[in-house]
Amino acid sequence: MTYPVNLDIKPDVHAFFDPATNTISYVVKDPASTACAIVDSVMDIDYAAGRISFDHADEMINYVRANNLTLEWLIETHVHADHLSAAPYIQKQLGGKIGIGRNITVVQDTFGKVFNEGTEFQRDGSQFDRLFDDGDTYAIGAMQCFAMHTPGHTPACMTHVMGNAAFVGDTLFMPDGGSARADFPGGDAGELYDSIQKVLSLPDETRLFMCHDYGPNGRDIMWETTVAEEKANNIHVGGGKTREDFIKFRTERDAQLDMPKLIIPSLQVNMRGGDLPPADDEGNRFLKVPVNGL
Ligand SMILES: [Fe+2]
Numbered sequence: 315m316t317y318p319v320n321l322d323i324k325p326d327v328h329a330f331f332d333p334a335t336n337t338i339s340y341v342v343k344d345p346a347s348t349a350c351a352i353v354d355s356v357m358d359i360d361y362a363a364g365r366i367s368f369d370h371a372d373e374m375i376n377y378v379r380a381n382n383l384t385l386e387w388l389i390e391t392h393v394h395a396d397h398l399s400a401a402p403y404i405q406k407q408l409g410g411k412i413g414i415g416r417n418i419t420v421v422q423d424t425f426g427k428v429f430n431e432g433t434e435f436q437r438d439g440s441q442f443d444r445l446f447d448d449g450d451t452y453a454i455g456a457m458q459c460f461a462m463h464t465p466g467h468t469p470a471c472m473t474h475v476m477g478n479a480a481f482v483g484d485t486l487f488m489p490d491g492g493s494a495r496a497d498f499p500g501g502d503a504g505e506l507y508d509s510i511q512k513v514l515s516l517p518d519e520t521r522l523f524m525c526h527d528y529g530p531n532g533r534d535i536m537w538e539t540t541v542a543e544e545k546a547n548n549i550h551v552g553g554g555k556t557r558e559d560f561i562k563f564r565t566e567r568d569a570q571l572d573m574p575k576l577i578i579p580s581l582q583v584n585m586r587g588g589d590l591p592p593a594d595d596e597g598n599r600f601l602k603v604p605v606n607g608l
Contacts, residue, residue, distance in 0.1 A: 315449050315462075318496070321459050323477030324394070328377065329523070329537055332370050335576065336526050338537040341377055342454065342476050343543055349455025350378060351387035353474065353481045354525055361579055362603075366590075371468050375407055385410040390442075390588075391483025391525055392471040393421045395498060395581060396574035399588035406509055407424035411443035412451070415463060415470035418445065418520070422499035424499045427530050428607050434592065441530045441587030446472055464513060466506025467494040473513055479521045485509050486522065489543055490530050492550035493560075497563040497568035503561045510551050518542035578603055 326343040340353040350376060358367045378385055385408040388401040392415065401412045422437040439445045444452070446608060448463035459476040467484040474481045484494035484508065496503040513522070522544060524537045546552055551560060574580070580603050583590060590599045 317460055321478040325477045325479050329478055330374055336528050337397045344455030344457040347455030348383050348385040349386050351389055353389045354391055355400040355404055359398055362560040368403055371403050388412045390414040392468045393584045395577045398580050398583045401588040407470055413444035413446055414442050415472040416445040416447050417470035420469040422585050425585050426439050428604055429582055429602050466496050466509045466510035468503055469500040482513055483525045484512055488527055488536050488539055489547035495568045495607045496564055503564040507557045507560045514541055514545050515540050522550050
């Protein structure tokens with residue numbers, strides 16, 4: 315697959331860090347128009363209290379409005395397991411199409427079973443406006459963008475390249491953070507290694523934007539690096555580490571990791587494109603907890 319890379323287009327990228335989940339959401343603006351996209355938005359949840367709110371999403375909505383931008387796309391790099399998407403909430407206020415990788419259907423099938431969903435839960439990706447295949451192109455204003463299928467963390471993971479900026483989702487972290495875990499259902503360490511090589515085959519000066527940062531070793535939160543920096547310095551895949559080394563290391567590390575705190579609500583909402591499960595007759599909504607299901 316050859317991808318239509320064009321580093322001459324330099325979008326404005328504005329980051330919004332969510333300290334509750336260490337997620338970075340982005341507004342990406344076409345330099346030639348007022349069109350923009352939002353990548354990986356966050357819905358706030360107090361899981362202990364079963365309460366949702368939208369302070370983080372409202373901040374992004376206010377930014378889009380204050381700068382008179384037109385929202386054309388709401389991109390989900392994947393079905394997140396550590397935060398809930400606010401894409402439908404933002405779409406109601408600003409418009410735009412919600413897009414995710416085609417393999418969302420695989421993820422829906424897996425977690426439809428885990429959460430014992432009935433037949434009303436569609437497993438065909440129809441909750442989304444666009445399902446991306448590897449190499450698919452789309453436009454934000456005059457800026458041509460494309461999606462690269464980068465599975466391994468999950469089967470539906472995509473890296474979205476917009477001009478000289480690539481949004482890598484959960485493939486790579488900053489060089490001192492390494493890589494994402496590959497032990498969720500449908501994850502695969504070898505596939506993740508191959509996907510990371512795909513990202514690193516973009517031109518050296520491509521700007522890479524992370525979905526998460528945890529500030530390893532006490533440093534400040536960061537979210538932007540380049541292909542060249544990752545190739546040279548990434549602690550899990552940089553400096554020519556082999557596929558075998560990576561699979562061994564990743565598998566051993568993942569076996570020691572706890573489940574993300576918000577995995578249970580996140581999956582149920584995000585596999586529905588960011589919507590809560592349907593309301594009962596009184597209008598109440600509920601999330602399930604599968605006992606020993608994960
Ligand atoms: Fe993730």
